[in-house]
Structure formats: C-alpha cells, structure tokens
Amino acid sequence: xxxxxxxxxxxxxxxxxxxxxxxxxxxxxxxxxxxxxxxxxxxxxxxxxxxxxxxxxxxxxxxxxxxxxxxxxxxxxxxxxxxxxxxxxxxxxxxxxxxxxxxxxxxxxxxxxxxxxxxxxxxxxxxxxxxxxxxxxxxxxxxxxxxxxxxxxxxxxxxxxxxxxxxxxxxxxxxxxxxxxxxxxxxxxxxxxxxxxxxxxxxxxxxxxxxxxxxxxxxxxxxxxxxxxxxxxxxxxxxxxxxxxxxxxxxxxxxxxxxxxxxxxxxxxxxxxxxxxxxxxxxxxxxxxxxxxxxxxxxxxxxxxxxxxxxxxxxxxxxxxxxxxxxxxxxxxxxxxxxxxxxxxxxxxxxxxxxxxxxxxxxxxxxxxxxxxxxx
Amino acid sequence: xxxxxxxxxxxxxxxxxxxxxxxxxxxxxxxxxxxxxxxxxxxxxxxxxxxxxxxxxxxxxxxxxxxxxxxxxxxxxxxxxxxxxxxxxxxxxxxxxxxxxxxxxxxxxxxxxxxxxxxxxxxxxxxxxxxxxxxxxxxxxxxxxxxxxxxxxxxxxxxxxxxxxxxxxxxxxxxxxxxxxxxxxxxxxxxxxxxxxxxxxxxxxxxxxxxxxxxxxxxxxxxxxxxxxxxxxxxxxxxxxxxxxxxxxxxxxxxxxxxxxxxxxxxxxxxxxxxxxxxxxxxxxxxxxxxxxxxxxxxxxxxxxxxxxxxxxxxxxxxxxxxxxxxxxxxxxxxxxxxxxxxxxxxxxxxxxxxxxxxxxxxxxxxxxxxxxxxx
Numbered sequence: 001x002x003x004x005x006x007x008x009x010x011x012x013x014x015x016x017x018x019x020x021x022x023x024x025x026x027x028x029x030x031x032x033x034x035x036x037x038x039x040x041x042x043x044x045x046x047x048x049x050x051x052x053x054x055x056x057x058x059x060x061x062x063x064x065x066x067x068x069x070x071x072x073x074x075x076x077x078x079x080x081x082x083x084x085x086x087x088x089x090x091x092x093x094x095x096x097x098x099x100x101x102x103x104x105x106x107x108x109x110x111x112x113x114x115x116x117x118x119x120x121x122x123x124x125x126x127x128x129x130x131x132x133x134x135x136x137x138x139x140x141x142x143x144x145x146x147x148x149x150x151x152x153x154x155x156x157x158x159x160x161x162x163x164x165x166x167x168x169x170x171x172x173x174x175x176x177x178x179x180x181x182x183x184x185x186x187x188x189x190x191x192x193x194x195x196x197x198x199x200x201x202x203x204x205x206x207x208x209x210x211x212x213x214x215x216x217x218x219x220x221x222x223x224x225x226x227x228x229x230x231x232x233x234x235x236x237x238x239x240x241x242x243x244x245x246x247x248x249x250x251x252x253x254x255x256x257x258x259x260x261x262x263x264x265x266x267x268x269x270x271x272x273x274x275x276x277x278x279x280x281x282x283x284x285x286x287x288x289x290x291x292x293x294x295x296x297x298x299x300x301x302x303x304x305x306x307x308x309x310x311x312x313x314x315x316x317x318x319x320x321x322x323x324x325x326x327x328x329x330x331x332x333x334x335x336x337x338x339x340x341x342x343x344x345x346x347x348x349x350x351x352x353x354x355x356x357x358x359x360x361x362x363x364x365x366x367x368x369x370x371x372x373x374x375x376x
Numbered sequence: 377x378x379x380x381x382x383x384x385x386x387x388x389x390x391x392x393x394x395x396x397x398x399x400x401x402x403x404x405x406x407x408x409x410x411x412x413x414x415x416x417x418x419x420x421x422x423x424x425x426x427x428x429x430x431x432x433x434x435x436x437x438x439x440x441x442x443x444x445x446x447x448x449x450x451x452x453x454x455x456x457x458x459x460x461x462x463x464x465x466x467x468x469x470x471x472x473x474x475x476x477x478x479x480x481x482x483x484x485x486x487x488x489x490x491x492x493x494x495x496x497x498x499x500x501x502x503x504x505x506x507x508x509x510x511x512x513x514x515x516x517x518x519x520x521x522x523x524x525x526x527x528x529x530x531x532x533x534x535x536x537x538x539x540x541x542x543x544x545x546x547x548x549x550x551x552x553x554x555x556x557x558x559x560x561x562x563x564x565x566x567x568x569x570x571x572x573x574x575x576x577x578x579x580x581x582x583x584x585x586x587x588x589x590x591x592x593x594x595x596x597x598x599x600x601x602x603x604x605x606x607x608x609x610x611x612x613x614x615x616x617x618x619x620x621x622x623x624x625x626x627x628x629x630x631x632x633x634x635x636x637x638x639x640x641x642x643x644x645x646x647x648x649x650x651x652x653x654x655x656x657x658x659x660x661x662x663x664x665x666x667x668x669x670x671x672x673x674x675x676x677x678x679x680x681x682x683x684x685x686x687x688x689x690x691x692x693x694x695x696x697x698x699x700x701x702x703x704x705x706x707x708x709x710x711x712x713x714x715x716x717x718x719x720x721x722x723x724x725x726x727x728x729x730x731x732x733x734x735x736x737x738x739x740x741x742x743x744x745x746x747x748x749x750x751x752x
Contacts (some may be wrong), residue, residue: 007496041444042418045499047491048446051608051742055615061627063606064742065452068417068442070424076441080456087463115423120383123421230439232427239431251437366427366440 008040011201012053012098019094019203023220030205032063032090036077036097037326038070039112043104053096063090068326069230070116071275073097075329075359075368078204082228085206092211097330098201109197113325116362118236129275130194132237132363134186137278139243141188144293148188151277151296152179154312155192155319157304158274162316164346167331169198169322193277200324202331216375221341226260226354227371229253235365248367249286249358256356256369257288264288267371268352269339270310271332273360274317283358284312287369306347314339314347329359329368340374384416387577388429388474395470395579399596406581408439408466412453412473413702414446415488419480429472439466444702445606446492447651449473451705451735451744454580458604461582468587473706474577485573489701492738494612505651506570508613508739510562513654515619517564520669524564527653527672528555530688531568531695533680534650538692540722543707545574545698569653576700578707592751597717602636602730603747605629611741624743625662625734632732632745633664640664643747644728645715646686647708649736650693659734660688663745682723690715690723705735705744716750 012035020027035050046052050064069076074097081095101109114123117132141147156176162168174192182192207215212222231251237243257263264287272283281295289310290298298304304312315321315335318328336355338344344352357370388411396403411426422428426440445452450473457471477485490499493508517523532552538544550568558568583591588598607627613619633639640663648659657671665686666674674680680688691697691711694704712731714720720728733746 038423039417041415041491044495045487045491046495047414047444048611048737048741051445051737052494052611054608055610055741060610061608061623064445064608065456065606066444067456068423068444069427069440080441080443080459083456083459083463083465087459087465089459089463111421115417115421118428119420119422230441232430232437232440234431234436235424235428247437361424361427365424365431 008044008046008049008098008100009052009056011100011199012096013057015201015203016053016057016094016096019205023205023215024218025092025205027058030059030062030092030094032084032093033059034077034081034093034095035066036074036329037066037099038068038073039099039101039326042112043108044100069366070361071325072329072359072361072366072368073326075332075357075370076230076366078329078333078370079228079230079368081206082225085208091208093206094203095206095330096201096203097327099324099326100199101197101324102199121236121238130186130189133276133278134189135237136243136363137188137276140278140281143244144296146296148190149180151193152176153299154274154277154280155179157299158313158317158319161306161314161347162320165315165321168316168320169196170320189276195275195318195323198322198324200322200327200331202327202334204330204333204337221343222375223337223340223372224375225370226262226373227256227369229255229259229369231255231367233365235362237363244282244292246282246286246364246367248364249283249360252367252369253287253358256371260371262354262371266354267356269314269336269349269355270312271314271336271355271357272312273358274313274319275323279360287356287358306349311349314344314349332357332359333370336372340372384420384422384425384474384476385428385432387476387575388472389433391577391579392429392433392470392472395581399581399591400594401468401581403434406435406438406468406470408460408469409435410453410457410469410471411442412450412705413442413475414444414449415475415477415702418488419484420476445742446737447701448705448735448737448742448744449702451708451733451746452606452742454705454709454746455604455606455744457582458601461584467584469582470579471582471706472577472579473703475700475702476575477573477700478575497612497614506562506565509652509654510565511613512619512739513564513652516654516657519620520672522672524566525556527569528552529675530650530653530656531555533675534689534693534695537682537690537723538696541691541697544692544696545572546696565652571651571694571699574698574700576698576703576707578703578710580706580709580713597719598751599713599716600749600751601746602638602749603632603745605631605635605745607631607743609741611738613739620658620668622658622662622740622743624740625659625736628743628745629663629734632747636747638730638747642730643732645690645712645725645731646688647690647712647731647733648688649734650689650695651699655736656688663732663734682725687725690720690725708733708735709746712748716748
C-alpha cells in the first residue's frame with residue numbers, strides 16, 4: 001500500500017475494524033490490543049501507538065501495548081497476543097501490525113531502517129540493510145559457488161503470486177531475464193533481490209479454543225495456532241557463530257516443531273521472510289527444508305509455486321506484496337489463514353493443512369515462527 | 377543516574393547481570409527477556425534493543441522482545457513477562473527497563489518525550505509534558521479551589537525519601553519554602569513539581585511459584601505478584617471523558633483489586649507515578665485512596681511518609697529518585713520488592729505486606745498497575 005495521506009493510526013484502525021467485522025465481533029468483547037510497529041516513534045513522532053489505535057478504533061480502555069523487534073515486530077506482537085490468550089488472561093485479543101514509511105525522505109527511511117542493525121557496529125558505520133544483505137549474499141555465493149542466476153526464481157515466484165493479491169504493492173510479472181538485467185543496488189544485491197519501501201497494516205484476532213469453536217459454529221473460518229516461538233541471535237553479522245547460519249531462525253523453528261509435535265514434512269506452505277533473495281535460501285536451510293548451501297536451489301523445479309511441494313511467498317511475499325516492516329509478520333499470519341481456510345483464490349495451495357510463518361528482525365536477530373493448521 | 381559515557385545496553389546489561397547474581401541464577405536457566413524502553417530508537421538509533429541486551433548479557437538465543445507504552449514501558453514489560461510466566465510459557469523471565477536521555481540535547485529530549493502525547497493534537501501543536509501537566513494542574517486548582525502550597529508536601533516527601541536511596545538521582549532535602557520559591561517552568565508547574573531528566577536501568581526476575589519456592593528455600597527474598605493489569609484512555613487530554621479523572625488508572629486499579637481479591641485498605645505502600653505533583657493527587661483518587669478533589673490533601677498529616685498509613689514514593693519516586701521513562705515502571709517493582717522483603721533501610725515501611733505500583737504512559741493513556749505481597 002502507498003497512501004501518503006493516511007496516518008499510521010488510520011491504516012491500523014481500518015485493519016482492526018475489518019478484522020472485527022469479518023469475525024462478527026462486537027467491539028465490546030475485545031479486551032486487548034497488541035500492536036507491532038517499528039518506526040512510528042521516529043518517522044511519525046508518535047509513541048504509545050497501540051493505545052492510540054485502541055482509542056481511535058473505538059476500543060478505548062482496553063489493555064493495549066506495542067511490541068518492537070524491528071522488522072519482526074508484527075510477528076512478535078502475535079506471539080505476545082498468543083501468550084495472553086493461550087495463558088488464560090484474555091479471551092479475545094486483536095493484534096495489529098502497522099508501518100508507514102513512504103511519506104518520509106528516502107535517506108531518513110534508510111537511516112531509520114538501519115536502527116534494526118547493531119548501530120554501533122553496523123548502522124553507525126554506514127551499513128544499511130542493502131549493504132548487510134549484500135555481504136550475506138556475497139558470502140553465500142562464494143561459499144557455495146553459486147551465481148546471481150541461482151536466486152532469480154525466488155523473485156520471479158513472488159512477483160507471479162502477487163499478481164493475484166489485491167493487497168500486494170507490486171502487480172508486475174517479471175521473468176528470469178528481467179531479474180538478470182535489473183540494476184545493482186550494492187553488488188551483488190540487485191533491485192529485484194530487494195523489497196519495496198511501503199506502507200501497510202494488517203490485523204488478526206486471537207481467541208480461546210472455546211470462542212473459536214463458537215465462531216466456527218457460526219460458519220466463520222478459523223485456524224489453530226500450533227506453535228508460537230521466538231529465537232534470537234546477535235544483531236551484527238560480525239558477531240555470529242557462522243554468518244551463513246541463521247541461528248535465531250534455527251532455534252525458533254526447532255522450538256516451533258517441538259511445540260507443535262511436527263516436522264518440516266508436515267508443512268504445506270511456508271510464508272518466509274523473503275526480504276532479500278539470499279534470506280530465502282538461508283531461511284529454507286534454517287527451518288529444515290534444505291541442507292546448508294542447498295537452500296538456493298529449492299524451487300528451481302517449481303516446488304515453491306502454490307501447486308508445488310513447498311509453496312513460499314504465496315501472496316507475493318515481502319518481495320512483491322511489500323514489506324511494511326512492523327506489519328509484515330501479521331500479513332504472513334493473515335495469508336496463511338487465507339490458505340488454510342481455502343480463501344487463497346488463484347494462489348490457493350491445494351489442501352493446505354499446515355502453514356509455517358517466519359519473520360526476521362534485522363538480518364536474523366529476532367526471529368518469530370508460527371505454525372498454524374486447518375481446523376477439521 | 378547520569379552517566380553519559382554508558383550506552384543504554386551497558387546500563388541494561390549491568391541491571392540484568394546484577395538481578396541474576398542476586399537471585400543466584402546461572403544465565404543458562406533464563407529463557408526470556410522482556411525490555412521496556414521508550415526512546416532508544418530515536419535518541420540512540422537502536423531498535424531491537426531487547427535482543428541486543430540479551431546478546432550482550434550473555435543470553436544470546438533466548439526469546440527477547442521490547443514493549444513500548446511510552447513512560448510506562450517498563451511496567452508494561454513486567455506485565456508481558458508476568459503473562460509469559462504465569463501463563464506457563466517460561467519458568468524464568470528477566471524484565472529490564474532502561475532509558476538513556478541525558479546525552480541528547482535538551483530540545484531533542486523534550487520533543488522525544490512529547491511523542492508520548494497524541495502528536496497530531498498535542499505534541500505537534502507545541503505541547504510538551506510540562507505544558508500538558510500545567511493544564512491538568514490548572515484545571516485541578518480551579519475545580520477544587522486549591523493552591524500551589526497544597527501540592528508541596530508530595531515533593532518534600534519524595535526528596536526526603538530519596539536522601540537514603542543510593543540509586544536516587546537527587547540527594548537534596550527540600551522544605552515547603554523551597555518548593556514555594558522554586559521557579560515556574562510553565563505556570564502553575566514549578567521546577568519542584570517536575571521530575572529530572574535522567575538515565576537509568578532496573579531489572580527484575582519473574583519466576584513460577586515452584587521456582588520462587590526453591591529460591592525461598594535457599595534463603596533468597598521473594599515476593600508474590602497478586603495482580604498485573606493495564607487500562608487505557610485517550611492519549612490527548614481533550615478527548616478525555618473528564619480531564620480530572622484518570623479513567624485508564626481507574627480501570628487498571630479496579631482490575632488489579634479484582635485479580636488480587638483486595639481493596640485499597642489492603643495496600644501498605646503505593647509506588648505511584650509522581651512525575652508531576654498533580655498526577656500524585658489524581659492517581660490517589662483513581663486508585664481509590666481519596667475522593668475526587670481530595671487527593672491533593674492526602675499526606676498533609678504525614679500519612680505518605682514511610683511510617684504513615686499510606687506511604688508513597690518511598691525511595692524518592694519519579695520526582696527525586698528520577699524518571700528514566702522506560703525504566704521507571706521496573707524501578708517501582710524493585711522498590712516494592714525491597715519494602716516487602718524488609719530491605720528498605722531507613723525508608724522501610726514497617727510490616728509492609730502489600731505494595732501497589734502504578735505507572736502512567738503520557739498523561740495517563742496507558743496505565744499499568746501491579747499488586748505485590750510478602751510471601752509468608
């Protein structure tokens with residue numbers, strides 16, 4: 001979304017109101033709102049944003065807090081909403097991710113996004129998320145002797161899937177050749193490796209099993225949350241055990257499989273953090289879908305398309321749906337919900353039973369994983 | 377604290393390490409860290425701060441998130457840590473509040489703090505927390521026909537208590553006359569109505585009942601969390617139902633009494649949000665300790681001193697211990713813990729059994745209340 005005239009709160013209020021309307025829930029029944037957001041305090045000079053959203057969404061009075069883990073803020077907000085509901089503190093919690101960036105100057109956005117890095121070691125030394133991901137991609141290409149062309153299919157798949165998603169920012173099909181010819185931002189990162197700057201808001205409602213069953217009896221679509229986890233790693237690439245291993249993602253995924261009693265073989269689609277194509281490869285490896293160095297090759301035979309064996313970025317992913325940073329993790333949950341309830345339209349993954357979502361803060365410092373499943 | 381050379385992470389790591397050492401806990405047993413912070417993203421250009429604190433405190437890998445509700449961020453982090461532990465998701469969680477402000481230019485701090493207001497209606501129109509609290513104080517003085525002199529004892533009490541707190545910023549006893557003669561910041565707010573700008577970090581460890589009993593058997597001091605709640609209100613004063621009623625604080629306190637099965641009569645000390653003296657009066661009213669318009673008179677006969685019937689700001693409060701905004705809510709929990717475990721020193725409240733803490737975001741938009749009690 002790119003609507004410079006809308007404030008972050010307006011976008012968030014719209015998402016919250018839509019979610020409540022879809023769930024046929026009167027506002028009086030919601031007792032908690034958790035917001036995920038990264039940049040409002042800086043770019044909009046607005047803090048306490050969760051409380052302001054609650055106020056403007058006609059939910060004044062309820063518990064409201066904002067969770068920030070940079071680019072995975074939305075997913076971390078879902079994690080906290082999950083604990084509030086599954087722990088017995090609230091029956092109904094609305095979680096909203098929101099980010100507004102396009103109204104700011106490009107340089108200000110770049111600097112603001114770099115606050116997700118270790119500022120002392122990275123952002124403050126001139127690194128941006130493009131240069132950091134360029135380092136990762138260069139390492140990957142050298143270590144595993146692969147080329148630019150090996151990353152193209154991730155971008156092509158994302159753009160193709162976004163075509164049929166009305167909420168996607170980029171409705172533009174691209175070919176392998178388009179990818180190869182796109183200009184370098186910072187070698188080896190090309191324009192078509194990177195996500196667009198954008199605005200966006202998304203919301204989900206988390207409910208106790210009892211309330212969810214009630215909704216189901218009313219004919220409303222619901223899904224189950226089988227796992228909700230967070231794993232972390234150093235913020236800076238230099239401090240990692242192995243720069244080509246997303247240890248935070250590995251830990252988060254391992255905990256998620258444990259919580260859910262599942263293995264990678266159970267996952268029917270994976271909404272991963274395809275902010276950069278190299279992150280797709282590393283995420284596939286970290287979540288157990290490929291050995292080290294093999295992630296980049298996953299999908300070359302179409303496995304990652306909606307009809308493949310491991311669909312990813314089914315609604316366009318960060319690359320083409322867009323990456324409104326603090327909102328992205330909630331978008332992934334919404335898109336998985338749509339797939340698990342057969343609302344995926346042209347991009348529907350046939351008989352999707354289990355979806356995994358994974359959202360990364362920075363280059364993999366705060367990683368949030370969810371496993372969701374269809375309710376019988 | 378005022379240590380310009382220390383980074384926020386350094387202060388936080390020190391607080392976390394001290395808390396773990398006091399609890400005789402090896403770092404390997406802690407699985408979650410929740411941080412409360414308001415301004416790091418802007419004043420230090422560092423987001424994902426919770427994960428960076430975990431990394432630097434030698435806790436890399438564990439779940440880590442940051443909670444932001446402006447000035448009550450620390451207390452809201454405790455609320456989320458409480459849900460994580462009481463809900464059965466973690467056995468041991470460390471909660472750390474941290475704020476670093478004194479290194480910034482005064483104008484930048486004022487603007488940054490104003491992001492806690494409704495920016496569109498207040499901060500962006502030139503309002504600051506001094507002008508907003510001046511409006512509240514003027515309203516209060518006019519509605520209830522009271523004078524400056526009526527507020528003096530809150531400030532005098534806080535300064536007296538801070539004298540014996542080594543962690544307090546201001547070690548300076550003041551008299552009623554000092555208060556009356558202090559200069560106006562914005563009429564009717566005087567210098568001695570307002571808190572100092574300062575840095576600080578504090579940490580607490582939340583544990584399951586089983587782990588707490590273990591610690592107790594080892595001879596370590598522990599307290600029980602009887603209630604943890606959040607209530608909200610509009611950010612802007614103009615949108616309040618009644619500008620002289622802190623409805624968010626009322627809701628938060630009411631929920632807390634319900635959760636704990638307690639009434640105001642059970643509370644032996646109240647660590648309230650004495651950012652401004654008028655907020656003391658309004659908080660006492662909202663939490664059920666005084667009728668509307670009578671809060672300002674509580675304590676004129678010494679009831680609010682440590683040996684009185686309703687001690688407040690027993691370690692100096694926001695006014696004299698200092699108000700490192702995102703850390704303040706955690707300081708209140710620590711100070712209540714000290715009182716309930718007879719570690720209050722000269723300021724010990726005799727036989728303190730139950731402590732209430734209350735932390736306000738903005739002028740009362742996100743209010744977090746905790747009730748803690750001595751363990752027999």
